[in-house]
Amino acid sequence: MVEAGSQARGRPGPACGAPLDRIAPTGQADRTPGLGARKGRFGLTAAHYDRGAMTMMMGGGMAHHASPARADIPLVDITVAGDPVAMALPTALVGAVASPDGPVARRRTLELGETMVPGGARFLIDGKEFSPDRVGVHTTLGTIEEWTIRNGTDMDHPFHLHVHPFQIVAIDGATVTPAGWEDTVNIRKGQSVTLRIPFRDFAGPTVFHCHILEHEDLGMMGIVSVG
Template sequence: MFGREGRLVLVNGQYRPVVPAAPGRAQRWRLVNGCTSRVLAVRLEGHTLQQIAQDGTFLPSPAPRQQLVLAPGNRADVVVQPDRAGRFTLIADPYDRGSGMGGAPASTGPVPLATLVVDGPAAVAPALPATLPAEPPPASATATRSTSFRMGMGGMRGGRGDAMPMSFTVDGRAYDPDRDDQIVAAGTVEEWTVTNTGPLAHPFHLHVWPFTVVAASDGRPPLGVPQDVVLVPPGGWVRLRIPFTTHTGRSVYHCHILDHEDAGMMATITVR
């Protein structure tokens, strides 16, 4: 139900690797959550992460983060500014994804990911820029639309034809590659409300057309820049502004917990 998390979390294919650094010499890290189901609430001991980009697009200005939450599929660029020698652990803290149908919480203990080892002669790092070349979001929408991720008790079959004890659907229907679920007029800007009727958080991912989060039911402040994965809270919603102005064609949107996607929580979208 929660999706497979596995016993180990690897960084670049390695178990708890060492990242060398020198005092005062800033490093740019691109953090990619390539896990099947695990949400990573990342922090670096003794340091503030300066986030400069989300899902491949710049933020308006560097944003200091004591912890950075990455759903499966999320990417974030951060600048690490070590200011003293020592060993500092990059950690994924427990993250409450919600509860199962039986009420059991889905959370894990702190997971060490890597160790930043700072040593050598000190240097003076240049200051971060005050502004970044962020892409401005569309000012308004010309149409609205709603879609929902839903979980239910079984009887359904997954993408490989395996019987599933739970059903995972979009708008109550399992994925069918031959069905057009959403048809959008090219050149329009739409505002979508994506709801999550179930007890678990689901990361919404739309291919091809980046979106800007306008609001979320849990009150998190929007980043204000295009992204392509956003976590929809249990029993909640997110509101997205999507410009369908760059490409036409057919693609998909889905839950980025890949076990849920494979079980049917995916839908098609055609822009023409």
């Protein structure tokens, strides 16, 4: 399969993009199956992968918080019959939004962390559990910021920002060309990802969090206020 779009916002450049890999929870992607002249029955499967485990010393023993056991999940069966029809992919996509213009007003670093307490595992941003009474980030409407999200845990965390789409501009400190607009990016254990975020359309508070439900519920969430 090849990628034609991401987050329902389109991709700049040629339509024949990256091969199908991983899509983070809540992620969206438009894919085109390249079956050519082949006939038969084909399947699309959501394959389980190891997103890591939390392992820490506690009370003289080893505490373990792992991904739940999962099997591959069949999603779609495709049956191909008849004579092939030649159909070329478009050479360019429409509707892609350009990178934001203007200077970066501020650069921030957010640290994803984990800890064990007597009640079990807790997941943190900048060393703190979520509180609805605490605003972690204050920013200004009409500005552009770059956030570097560092994953200091032993598990993957799909980082999700409400309201304000972003572009990925660096991975582990190495500059990358933005492929389009996203609102979720999977950050592997030990990895850092830098996001360019234009806060240009909506004022007020919103949230950012890990999109693994139990991680969000156990504290890995914060508030950003745009004023």
